[in-house]
Amino acid sequence: MEITSLWTHYIRESMAICVSKYALKCIKDPDISSTFNYALDLSNNHIQKLKDIFTQDQFPIPNGFTEEDVNLNAPPLFSDAFWLNYIYDMTMHGSSLFSIAFNSSARKDLRDFYNQCVNDAMNLFNKSIEVLISKGLYGEKSPYFFLSTTS
Template sequence: MENSHDHIKLTSGELAVLWGSYMNDSLGICTISYFLKDVEDPDIRSTLEYASDLAKKHIEVVTDIFKEEKIPIPTGLTEQDVNLNAPRLYPDTFMLYYIQNMGATGINSYSIALPNAARMDIREFYTSCMGSSCELYNRASNVLQEKGLFIRSPYIPYPSQGEFVHKQHFLAGWMGEQRPLTTIEISFLFFNLYRNSLGSALLTGFSQVAQSKEVRRYIVRGAEISKHHSAVFSKFLSNDNLLTPMTWDIMPTTSTEPPFSDKLLMLHSTALNNAGIAYYGASLGASLRKDLAAAYSRLVIEVGEFAVDGVNIMIDNGWLEKPFSAPNRNSLAKG
């Protein structure tokens, strides 16, 4: 067991996850600081404050690691990307769902970061991050349940016995009678529907406050994509007579005064795109019906093309911060 990391350099995998953590937490700090200005419900405020404290602690840890290793600190997002004087853009209910999703996303992100860490201190950090993200998700979920706002996936009758699959029709889904969705397929459809409904509300608010016409058009397109994807998932569920309850108290106000810089809006959109592709990939791997697999494949391509267009906008505006990269050996060899 390694008792000291003084002589052990960070691996490329560790550099990648630490850089990503810094960028995501800087985004979280900026967004939540604006939410805290307007939130009225004391229970929701407490959950937001917990999330903000976590993000700040994470930034401190990553900053200390980079300083120790003499690695440049990323710029990320700063207080200059937030206008705390802007009026309220989102209701309290949206903020609570946002934080719950932030906890869920953190659990997924840190479950990937931990296996990419070799050094003991980095593993301990991401083990702690995993635990705190679980706590954040549970805190937000508890408040949602106490207020009667928690959105549950559809119920189905309990099975009476276990079964094995004996016919290839289990994989079918193009023509003729289709088999019912499995609980695994239902859970992925529901979560993707929920996440897109929340994303649509977030981007609708962003579209109202974007300052650049190019950024505004891009975000409006993103909101429309989220609505379209929600309709796709909802149709699969409704075809199996599965109810998909959603809350409507998450839409933004009519404010058009920008609380966030266009850079923040684009970085947040990029984070949504990355998460969406990852979730769709997992959903594709867990869905055995051919029509579901085809739908996820098509939606991944759509999000991927949308993401590339967003990256181009960020490059054109000088907003894309380059992740740590390997040296260009060919260039070095030329002198």
């Protein structure tokens, strides 16, 4: 179970890095951008720790998602409000998954790692909800997609 959780965690974090890098290319609001920079830093730190664990256990490092899987030059698809709600939602899911991984880990080093991940997710959640509140977006209608009128 532990290696499966670690492997899945690695894939999720590598995807989060790609999503965050794309979001940061599109986001105009400095508060929302700051939230994504924080999220990107957390994901990069988690990826490094996961690589260390895999190397220590002589387990292959997953390929994960890379910059080849995202077009950082693609035009914006979503509003800043969408991105802020996205990070808010993802932190709720992440903290739940980290708690499950924590509870299913026998190794102390993995429990320590997932405890840190839970704390990281809660800190990001707090940051995202504070920005949502400050922007008047908490409890508002859902964010919208940009619709292009050109082909």
